[in-house]
Amino acid sequence: MTMANLIYPWVLISVHVKLDRPVIAPGHGCTPGGVVMKIHEKILTHYLSCTSPVDKEGYLYKKRERNTTYLCRWFVLKGNLLFYQERPGDRILLGVIVLEGCLVQACETDGQFCFSLVFTGPVLRTYRLAADDHLSQESWIGALFCASHFYLSMIVRDLERRYEEARRDKGLCDSIQTSAVTSTPNKIMASWNTGQPYFLHGTSIVPRDGRSYSTSSVPPPSMPNRPISYSLHAPPIQFKTTNKRSPKLWPKTNAHVTPLNGPAPSFGKWPVVGFDPLEEFSKMHEYYGNEIKQLRADWLRKKRE
Amino acid sequence: MRFNEKELVFLSRQPSERAAELGMRGPKKGDVVKRRLVKLIVNFLFYFRTDEDEPIGALLLEQCRVEREDDHVFSIAFLDEAERKYLFECGSQEQCVEWIDAIVKASYEFMRKNLIYYRTEIHRLTGKDPLEQYGISDETRFQVNSGLPPPPT
Secondary structure: OOOOOOOOOOOEOOOOOOOOOOOOOOOEOOOOOOOOOEOOHHHHHHHHHOOOOOOEEEEEEEEOOOOOOEEEEEEEEEOOEEEEEOOOOOOOOOEEEEOOOEEEEEOOOOOOOEEEEEEOOOOOOEEEEEOOOHHHHHHHHHHHHOOOHHHHHHHHHHHHHHHHHHHHHOOOOOOOOOOOEEOOHHHOOOOOOOOOOOOOOOOOOOOOOOOOOOOOOOOOOOOOOOOOOOOOOOOOOEEOOOOOOOHHHOOOOOOOOOOOOOOOOOHHHOOOOOOOHHHHHHHHHHHHHHHHHHHHHHHHHHHHO | OEEOHHHHHHHHOOOOOEEEEEEEEOOOOOOOOEEEEEEEEOOEEEEEEOOOOOOOEEEEOOOEEEEEOOOOEEEEEEOOOOOOEEEEEOOOHHHHHHHHHHHHHHOHHHHHHHHHHHHHHHHHHHOOOOOHHHOOOOOHHHOOOOOOOOOOO
């Protein structure tokens, strides 16, 4: 392990530092004057030590809550839980951070290779962490970003849908679909619009080499404090319509009416308008509007006859 | 052990996958059944006194076994301690079955296995890795050999 005491002169290198506040009782929170909720520590430590996969582990520096010092800790990421202890293999677990409802951001205010877990909500805290080098910082941000249960459930739901689609495409499904459902796989967007507005998951995510992105914006990792709302929603579903109106049915005498499903008329047929786009639009709108009104009037008259 | 309690309490107030007033009994000898508001959110089971806003506790739903004990009673056992179970009394058989199903599916490890399954199948059917477009195909947590049960000892 590299002790980066040259880069972080404020870091307490010693791993034998005492806890900054006494533990009230095992498995209980320590909110002064607040709630004491039992988290069943044994269940958590069991999850940590069992054979389910460890998603990432390593040394990181963790800033103390009411202090400016960073302490060196061994972190273990498993599922949506970030455990920390003094050293790997320690029996004593110092703490755990439940990773739901937080943003993961690179944050350079305290120095290089820092990043934060920003919990969004009233009175909620920000955990400040720091890595040894850029690679480690990048790797941790990436791992923490996709760690939440919520994120996983969205991906699973999306994959489930695409699995069904893939099966249908291969003719493996029995159900008859009345409309062809197509998807545009490269348009999975990052935008938040579900019924849980308190959640913001985001990161100044680092595009790794060779990775193709289809999100609309991928800022570089050095941009500090840029929470980006991030989630997934299903790509737009396009339905094939069975009653497409043929352009031939449009009355030929009204060349200025643009058929909805056909190509725009060639330039010479557009009404001549001024240069200003806004003026142009409203004039065009009025022009076409009058055209439509005339058409309707004609149609109604013919109907009455 | 410290944990982000305020954040967890905040989480416990969010819309849940499932919430109901159930009879709940702890795993120790001498524990009695008490009415609790039980809320399933992500992979945590929060439980509240019925007239309070703040949860008394949170059970992490990983590495646990959920069992039907009776028509309308289910149990959750942790730590491979089959005898130490939390018991939950439901209002009906249907409710009991629904809770068991919901709790099993809430586990992170369960969802991870599903993801790996779908990822593998989609790749097999289409030749494409569906995680590539999210930019997460290299993340260790989504790898195909991840989440597999350990070999029998």
